[in-house]
Amino acid sequence: MSIDLKQFHQTFFEESLEGLDVMEQSLLQVQNEDGDNPELINTIFRAAHSIKGGSGTFGFADIAEFTHLLETLLDEARDGKRTLDTEAIDLLLKSTDCLRAMVAGHMADAPAAANITDELAAGFKKLLAQAPGAAGAPQAAPMPSSTPSESSSTRVWNISFIPNRDILLSGNEPARIFRELAELGECLALADESQLPELNLLTPDECFLQWQLWLRTAAAEADIREVFEWVIDDCTLTVRQAADAEWPGEDAQADTPVRAQNNSEQSAVNEVTAPAQPAAAQATDAQAKATSPAASPPQGPKKAAPAAEPAQAVASPQSSSIRVGIDKVDSLINLVGELVITQSMLSELGNDFTMDRVDRLNNGLEQLMQNTRELQESVMRIRMLPISFAFNRFPRMIRDLSQKTGKQVELKLSGEQTELDKTVMEQISDPLVHLVRNAVDHGLEPPAEREQAGKAATGNLHLNAFHQGGNIVIEISDDGRGINGERVLQKAIEKGLVPEGTELSQQQIFDLIFEPGFSTAATVSDISGRGVGMDVVKRNIKSLGGRIEVISAQGKGSTFRVHLPLTLAILDGQLVRVGGETYVIPLVTIVESLQMQPDSINYVSGNIPMYRLREDNVPLVAMNQLFDVETDPTAVDNQLLVVVEADGQKLGLRIDDLLAQQQVVIKSLESNYKRIEGVSGATILGDGSVALILDVTGIMNLALSQRGSNPRAA
Amino acid sequence: MADILIVDDSASMRNMVSTTLSTAGHKVSEADNGQNALNTAKSGKFDIVITDLNMPVMDGIELVRQLRTLPSYKYTPILLLTTESADDKKAQGKQAGATGWLVKPFNPDKLLATVDRVMP
Numbered sequence: 001m002s003i004d005l006k007q008f009h010q011t012f013f014e015e016s017l018e019g020l021d022v023m024e025q026s027l028l029q030v031q032n033e034d035g036d037n038p039e040l041i042n043t044i045f046r047a048a049h050s051i052k053g054g055s056g057t058f059g060f061a062d063i064a065e066f067t068h069l070l071e072t073l074l075d076e077a078r079d080g081k082r083t084l085d086t087e088a089i090d091l092l093l094k095s096t097d098c099l100r101a102m103v104a105g106h107m108a109d110a111p112a113a114a115n116i117t118d119e120l121a122a123g124f125k126k127l128l129a130q131a132p133g134a135a136g137a138p139q140a141a142p143m144p145s146s147t148p149s150e151s152s153s154t155r156v157w158n159i160s161f162i163p164n165r166d167i168l169l170s171g172n173e174p175a176r177i178f179r180e181l182a183e184l185g186e187c188l189a190l191a192d193e194s195q196l197p198e199l200n201l202l203t204p205d206e207c208f209l210q211w212q213l214w215l216r217t218a219a220a221e222a223d224i225r226e227v228f229e230w231v232i233d234d235c236t237l238t239v240r241q242a243a244d245a246e247w248p249g250e251d252a253q254a255d256t257p258v259r260a261q262n263n264s265e266q267s268a269v270n271e272v273t274a275p276a277q278p279a280a281a282q283a284t285d286a287q288a289k290a291t292s293p294a295a296s297p298p299q300g301p302k303k304a305a306p307a308a309e310p311a312q313a314v315a316s317p318q319s320s321s322i323r324v325g326i327d328k329v330d331s332l333i334n335l336v337g338e339l340v341i342t343q344s345m346l347s348e349l350g351n352d353f354t355m356d357r358v359d360r361l362n363n364g365l366e367q368l369m370q371n372t373r374e375l376q377e378s379v380m381r382i383r384m385l386p387i388s389f390a391f392n393r394f395p396r397m398i399r400d401l402s403q404k405t406g407k408q409v410e411l412k413l414s415g416e417q418t419e420l421d422k423t424v425m426e427q428i429s430d431p432l433v434h435l436v437r438n439a440v441d442h443g444l445e446p447p448a449e450r451e452q453a454g455k456a457a458t459g460n461l462h463l464n465a466f467h468q469g470g471n472i473v474i475e476i477s478d479d480g481r482g483i484n485g486e487r488v489l490q491k492a493i494e495k496g497l498v499p500e501g502t503e504l505s506q507q508q509i510f511d512l513i514f515e516p517g518f519s520t521a522a523t524v525s526d527i528s529g530r531g532v533g534m535d536v537v538k539r540n541i542k543s544l545g546g547r548i549e550v551i552s553a554q555g556k557g558s559t560f561r562v563h564l565p566l567t568l569a570i571l572d573g574q575l576v577r578v579g580g581e582t583y584v585i586p587l588v589t590i591v592e593s594l595q596m597q598p599d600s601i602n603y604v605s606g607n608i609p610m611y612r613l614r615e616d617n618v619p620l621v622a623m624n625q626l627f628d629v630e631t632d633p634t635a636v637d638n639q640l641l642v643v644v645e646a647d648g649q650k651l652g653l654r655i656d657d658l659l660a661q662q663q664v665v666i667k668s669l670e671s672n673y674k675r676i677e678g679v680s681g682a683t684i685l686g687d688g689s690v691a692l693i694l695d696v697t698g699i700m701n702l703a704l705s706q707r708g709s710n711p712r713a714a
Numbered sequence: 715m716a717d718i719l720i721v722d723d724s725a726s727m728r729n730m731v732s733t734t735l736s737t738a739g740h741k742v743s744e745a746d747n748g749q750n751a752l753n754t755a756k757s758g759k760f761d762i763v764i765t766d767l768n769m770p771v772m773d774g775i776e777l778v779r780q781l782r783t784l785p786s787y788k789y790t791p792i793l794l795l796t797t798e799s800a801d802d803k804k805a806q807g808k809q810a811g812a813t814g815w816l817v818k819p820f821n822p823d824k825l826l827a828t829v830d831r832v833m834p
Contacts, residue, residue: 003730005821049768052722053766054726064819171791172791180831229814230815341790524761
């Protein structure tokens with residue numbers, strides 16, 4: 001049988017990486033709980049054990065060998081022979097890193113270098129050597145060979161097999177063992193029925209027979225004993241090499257009637273030829289009506305399993321995959337079913353369509369729209385993963401960071417179940433890491449400084465995620481020293497980021513830390529890098545269609561708040577008409593839409609048009625002028641206003657008409673054309689025309705910069 | 715060919731055992747822990763059960779113990795998937811009523827040979 005083990009590799013890699021995550025989290029928990037929690041240790045052990053078993057089976061001997069060391073240590077911990085102290089946890093945590101690298105190496109078909117492994121392995125051996133009852137060096141895990149060992153010549157063996165009466169209760173049937181034995185050579189099984197009780201004393205689940213087995217084989221004694229391996233504790237077994245002449249003669253093999261009586265001097269024997277079924281013989285003799293498995297009808301010699309076609313290798317090993325809950329798939333199938341019904345309804349309608357059936361057509365299309373939307377949502381949900389996938393790496397990171405910086409940090413995670421698109425998750429991961437590092441490195445103070453400031457020595461770091469409208473918000477808060485606005489401004493002036501004497505609001509000052517080349521850290525640490533970070537963080541977040549804001553109080557701490565769209569692929573949009581053009585405004589940015597009252601437009605401080613909206617003054621932007629679109633100048637009084645909000649600021653967009661609201665599929669403008677300020681992408685509408693999707697933040701910047709040069713631009 | 719229940723919390727092992735056995739013509743069902751296996755076992759009648767030992771919720775040894783209390787699994791061959799370092803587990807498994815074991819790491823041929831040993 002040829003089964004290509006490669007087809008299981010991808011599953012094994014994914015499972016191992018998941019197992020390593022579980023190990024890491026549980027190890028951190030063990031350390032935090034400061035005591036041995038058997039369930040946790042068991043979980044860690046199980047993960048290591050699975051990786052070892054899988055790696056051995058799938059041919060990754062290096063991983064198997066290394067995991068064996070972990071397993072040995074964990075096994076001792078599990079048995080209570082050892083407590084997992086900091087040293088052991090350190091070593092185990094480093095090992096998870098190492099194993100991750102090894103797995104990644106195999107995934108890329110480039111096994112990792114052995115030197116780190118050796119170093120860690122030495123650590124394990126040292127640790128294991130310290131403990132009582134320590135296990136020795138790792139055993140390599142060789143693939144067992146299934147070919148029987150060779151022997152020079154055929155020999156005759158006499159095997160006395162006296163099973164315990166309860167042998168059948170373990171699912172072991174002597175007949176199967178003899179069948180196995182018969183595969184080694186010529187086999188003769190002679191049943192000794194002397195122990196059979198009277199018929200009324202017979203019980204179906206007890207074995208009263210004993211056997212003398214004769215085997216002519218080239219196999220070694222070990223091979224013969226191996227056949228009895230599973231029952232060795234359930235029987236009395238003697239294996240003796242016999243002379244050829246001892247092979248039982250015809251008379252011993254003669255079929256004699258069964259004498260069901262005890263302690264008979266002369267044992268009755270019953271010939272069973274190989275492959276023998278003596279248990280079945282017992283059944284036919286005495287227990288014909290009993291419901292013992294031994295009563296199963298005898299079968300002929302087993303044929304080898306037919307060699308079927310090996311399973312086709314599945315997807316390419318490097319393809320990334322996603323695990324989806326069965327309920328999500330079920331709902332998808334359900335929806336597809338409904339879609340099929342709608343489709344057949346519509347096609348029937350189309351067969352002989354008349355105008356009086358237009359209502360039914362509209363109903364059908366309505367239903368199709370509903371189906372499509374639900375299907376779309378359902379498919380999008382498949383891509384959604386809980387943000388715990390991104391959060392899970394932080395406990396470990398915090399542990400390492402606090403060791404490195406000497407700061408005590410308590411990490412709190414909340415909202416881990418908040419779901420986010422997989423692609424967004426992957427791209428936000430690095431910026432989050434940077435923000436967390438930054439919080440520990442710059443935000444939190446060393447214990448002494450904290451105590452001086454009247455705070456607990458241990459700093460708090462809180463990661464929180466929640467949904468807000470069509471966005472996900474991720475907050476990274478610390479209770480550290482906060483941002484020193486004065487120092488930030490001073491630094492920005494020094495660096496020439498802002499001209500001297502500039503008056504800036506607190507928020508604008510905080511935003512300076514996202515400027516390229518800005519760093520206030522007195523010393524450059526190897527943790528947060530060289531001040532190249534925050535601008536990259538902001539850029540990455542912006543490229544995801546998100547934004548970041550910072551709230552900080554000096555001496556009390558800072559909160560970095562990241563807003564991200566739930567998905568990058570689809571957007572709920574409001575279609576608007578400006579002149580002959582159609583634009584899409586992201587629905588989440590729209591505060592309200594209204595018909596303008598001409599007397600509510602004021603020009604404050606020069607020529608900046610402001611619209612008086614209840615108690616607010618909203619700056620106005622005429623879209624036709626901004627994008628240079630021809631429009632009907634007489635329609636000015638009737639212009640509509642869409643009030644949008646971005647970065648906490650409102651803006652009124654003057655448009656000609658409000659069209660439908662619909663979901664649009666975002667196509668990148670950058671990859672198809674080039675980047676344009678104020679436009680985040682494009683989409684294709686139902687009639688085939690292209691509509692630009694507005695980037696409200698960009699429009700705000702654009703409007704502000706144009707206002708200076710063109711005061712009539714409203 | 716036999717109806718075989720495979721119990722392992724590791725998807726890759728389950729996958730490998732299941733593919734090997736179904737390629738050889740067996741009918742295969744899977745469960746990812748002892749408890750689920752027990753429920754599956756009760757809902758049908760399997761000819762052979764192959765189970766891992768270390769599993770969450772219910773481990774392999776407890777599964778064997780529970781299966782043996784069911785009349786329809788009194789004599790059913792139950793094979794344990796063990797590792798070479800877990801000799802004590804073998805003994806515990808035997809005590810619980812396991813038929814035999816298959817030592818990890820094993821290859822598909824070894825698996826088929828072992829299953830053949832307990833084929834009804």
